Amino acid sequence: MSKILVVDDEKDIVELVGLHLQREGHEVVSVDNGLAVLPTAVRHAPDLIVLDIMLPGLDGVQVHRRLRADTRTRHIPVIMLTARSQVNDRITGLESGADDYLTKPFSPRELMLRIGAILRRSQKVVMLSQQRVGDFVLDRNSMSLTVKGRLIELTITELKLITTLMSNPDVIHSRSELLTAVWGYADDTQSRTLDTHIKRLRDKLGDHGVHVGTLRRQGYLFRTKVGEPQEA
Structure with missing residues (x-):
């Protein structure tokens, strides 16, 4: 079981993603404000973060830069989940250090597959x-x-x-x-x-x-x- 931090200000999205993660056996922590992400990540030490870009307080790109700048959180993989589908938005997210990027509307199954792939990748790196x-x-x-x-x-x-x-x-x-x-x-x-x-x-x-x-x-x-x- 892995711990996943879901960051989104849309309650329906949080509930949908959380439901599928729990079905896969993961523990879910969620926040709906960009300013709360770093302290929550430090406190809970999640194995992966699903991060929306359009957030109150701080947008997802700013949040991600803070996560990468902090030695306590820089190793945590991040999937950016956003309604933005333009190529420039995708590149901005990836260039900020995101491990993957998925646009809304999305298939929950595809998100679970991508989360699983990143978690397995993290485990394989440790075994090297x-x-x-x-x-x-x-x-x-x-x-x-x-x-x-x-x-x-x-x-x-x-x-x-x-x-x-x-x-x-x-x-x-x-x-x-x-x-x-x-x-x-x-x-x-x-x-x-x-x-x-x-x-x-x-x-x-x-x-x-x-x-x-x-x-x-x-x-x-x-x-x-x-x-x-x-x-x-």
């Missing part, structure tokens, strides 16, 4: 043994990545993504492979989600982001050697 590829070191105990001794702050999804790439360095991973390995399902509509996470991962790696390579129309790979031309 220490892995070293060049200057990159993944540590299972601290669930962290260091590059040349410098700690890189990553979300669960980013950590799983770099772990999947590093598990077979210099091997091309197709979009479908990565979506299945990291998100638990391969859906063409999620391709932009993958691109956004790759971009964010490279940004966090700074100069070492060149190790995450792209081969157009083929996929992504972790390059052990850099310097050779890379495709956009």
Whole structure:
């Protein structure tokens, strides 16, 4: 059983999501105001947060930035659930560090599948043994990545993504492979989600982001050697 924090100011949505989560055996905590999310997350330590964007007090993007800035909550996976369906809204949510994004109206079953995939992903990351590829070191105990001794702050999804790439360095991973390995399902509509996470991962790696390579129309790979031309 996992503990899920549901953040939405629509009572019907909270009740619907809560009902399905409880049927799956999860414990549910809910709040309806953006200002209450961080203190609630600190107090209850949920395994995952379902976060609406349109909230009173603070909107979901601001809330998510606060969660990521706090060492007590930055590791908690977040699914953004919102009525906004425009591409720019989706990208804004993902670039703020969200692990997944679902628009209203939504299928409760799809939400449960996505929550299950993220929870399994979190558990799998914990089980990973220490892995070293060049200057990159993944540590299972601290669930962290260091590059040349410098700690890189990553979300669960980013950590799983770099772990999947590093598990077979210099091997091309197709979009479908990565979506299945990291998100638990391969859906063409999620391709932009993958691109956004790759971009964010490279940004966090700074100069070492060149190790995450792209081969157009083929996929992504972790390059052990850099310097050779890379495709956009």
